[in-house]
Amino acid sequence: MSEMTDRGASPFIEGFALKDVKLANGVTLRVATGGEGSPLLMLHGHPQNHLAWRKVAPELAKKYQVILPDLRGYGDSDKPASDEQHLTYAKRSMADDISLLIDALGLEHVAFVGHDRGARVGHRLALDHPEKVTCCTFVDIAPTATMYAKTDKAFATRYFWWFFLIQPYPLPETMIGQDPAFFLRKHIDGQLKTPGATSEAVFNDYLRCYQQPEMIHAVCEDYRAAATIDLEHDAQDSEKRIACPLQLLWGEKGTVGQLYDVVSTWQDKAVDVQGAALPCGHSPQEEIPEVFLAQLQGFLDSVL
Structure with a gap:
């Protein structure tokens, strides 16, 4: 059984309410919700929390029921x-958390948007729970297995944390915890x-969560999983494809856009793929929200 506890209005996202949702697996997720209509679930990445969507969520809430969870281990969600x-x-x-959250909210399925780690969770959600997603938008990622398989000096230098955070406990936890x-x-x-793009107030909220030892450890475990068990799961499911329409958005000034042909990296992972480069870095929803909104709404209008 799921339980919900109201946490009041969001201090950062106008018109959104905060709640803690205890899932059937015992994990509690902090979730911001706003708007009415077809459900749209958006998952942030590292090192942010759901506030990563603050610049686009109010506009989307004019048309959709917008659902913004903090991933397990991040923000104000549980850190098991x-x-x-x-x-x-x-x-x-x-991804199982998100599937259970969809159930807890009384929904059958959602349109999904994920950035960074959230998009990697979305990839697994679309494979393991395809009935729960009507369409997906992944922001600034290539597939995890592809990025590890094509590691070179440029990637290892730019994305050093992919190799730092996976080091055995407690090395990265201790070093990050110092400052x-x-x-x-x-x-x-x-x-x-x-x-x-990130105001001081929002940075301070990210930091409020990030300075918790439990979150630092969870972040490291997220990346350790990506370099181990996630690759095993990907290999086991190498023949599976994302069945719903998939949109890819990436920053042309960022590492993913500069090192990979993003659409081609997903063509053997999904059956219906489209994508576009945007004039920004890693986080278009924070850097160029109007451009991001136009791309996302155009896609949603075409598939929903």
Whole structure:
């Protein structure tokens, strides 16, 4: 059985209410919701929380029931203890959370948008629970297995945390824990290519969560899972395809856009793929929200 606890109005996203949703698996997710209409679920990435969608969610809420969870391990969601195989933070486990959240909200299916880690959870959601997603938009990622398989100096240098965070506990946890604000600031400033895209108030909320030792550990476990159990699951499902329409959006100034032909990396992962480069870095919804909204709404109008 799921349980819901109201947490009041969002201080950052006008018209949105916060609630804690305890899922049937015992994990509680912090969720911001707003609007009415067809359900649209949007998952943030690392190192953010659901506030990553603050600039686009109010406009989308004029047409959709917008659902903004914090991933397990992130934001104000539960940060369960992990295990030696990192199964607790496998994308399969995180996708199961989202499937259970859809059930808890009394919905049959959602349109899905995911950025960064959230998009990787969306990939697994679309494979494991295809009946729950009507369409997907993945923001600034190539498939995990592809990115690891094609690792070279350029990628390892630009995305060093893919190799730093996976080091055995407690090395990265201890180093980040010495100065979380420094690590968080360097990470966001390096990824986003639009100065001022993250206000000081929003950065402080990201930091409020990121400086918690439990979140630092969860982040490391998320990446450790990506380099181990997630690759095993991907290999087992190498013949599976995302069945619903898939839109890919990426920043032309970012690592993914500069190192990969993004659409081609997904053509053997999905049956219906389209995509576009956007004039920004890693986080278009924060850097160029109007452009991002136009691309997303055009896609949703075409498939829903």
